[in-house]
Amino acid sequence: EVQLVQSGAEVKPPGATVKISCEVSGYTFSDYNIHWFQQAPGKRLEWVGLFDPEGGESRYAERFQGRITITADTSTDTVYMDLDSLTSEDTALYYCARDRRPTAYKSGPQAHWGQGTLVTVSS
Amino acid sequence: EIVMTQSPATLSVSPGERATLSCRASQSVSSNVAWYQQKPGQAPRLLIYGASARATGIPARFSGSGSQTEFTLTISSVQSEDFAVYYCQQYNTWWTFGQGTRVDIK
Numbered sequence: 001e002v003q004l005v006q007s008g009a010e011v012k013p014p015g016a017t018v019k020i021s022c023e024v025s026g027y028t029f030s031d032y033n034i035h036w037f038q039q040a041p042g043k044r045l046e047w048v049g050l051f052d053p054e055g056g057e058s059r060y061a062e063r064f065q066g067r068i069t070i071t072a073d074t075s076t077d078t079v080y081m082d083l084d085s086l087t088s089e090d091t092a093l094y095y096c097a098r099d100r101r102p103t104a105y106k107s108g109p110q111a112h113w114g115q116g117t118l119v120t121v122s123s
Numbered sequence: 124e125i126v127m128t129q130s131p132a133t134l135s136v137s138p139g140e141r142a143t144l145s146c147r148a149s150q151s152v153s154s155n156v157a158w159y160q161q162k163p164g165q166a167p168r169l170l171i172y173g174a175s176a177r178a179t180g181i182p183a184r185f186s187g188s189g190s191q192t193e194f195t196l197t198i199s200s201v202q203s204e205d206f207a208v209y210y211c212q213q214y215n216t217w218w219t220f221g222q223g224t225r226v227d228i229k
Contacts, residue, residue, distance in 0.1 A: 044220045044221065044222045045167070045210060045212075045220040046219075047217060047218040047219065061217070095166055095167075100169065108155065108172065109157035109169055109172045109212060109214055110167075110169065111169045111178060113167060114166065
């Protein structure tokens with residue numbers, strides 16, 4: 001069974017950095033892209049970035065460029081998202097999600113999702 | 124950026140009725156559209172991909188249609204467990220979502 005388990009809720013002051021983890025299991029880690037999405041209160045879901053485990057590369061949404069870093073630890077099948085210079089606008093649920101099809105195909109929709117991690121930015 | 128616009132914002136239906144949800148893309152996305160269902164406190168669940176293919180384990184009462192810029196999700200006979208928020212997503216150029224349609228009980 002494919003599972004994505006995210007780290008727990010975080011409360012950070014403005015200007016801080018948050019690091020969220022997503023541990024995957026039930027499949028070969030290197031076979032599928034992992035994405036991160038933001039769901040802020042009252043706003044639509046937004047793509048943040050992805051990790052391509054086959055090439056070891058990350059790609060980021062333009063809105064988050066310069067503040068976001070997505071990395072992975074292949075020894076533990078865990079993907080991490082670091083978001084810097086937090087503001088109140090970053091208060092949101094963050095989801096990791098796995099592509100439906102392996103990296104041999106163009107990345108498409110996401111068939112498996114983590115449970116979400118709530119990040120609250122507050123002084 | 125490709126903007127996805129869903130309508131209506133809220134759809135009130137009685138159990139057993141048909142529900143039709145719409146999604147429009149600001150430019151052509153071919154058939155690279157997915158639909159997700161999200162219930163309170165849960166992650167999104169993939170229902171439809173490729174505009175019309177049902178994901179694994181999705182009941183046949185869910186169907187999708189459309190191409191280019193106009194897409195539809197139909198629930199042929201709404202069940203109690205279908206009351207939720209539905210999002211369309213395009214994955215033709217990066218990934219963007221609609222603002223959601225809430226399906227609630229009339």
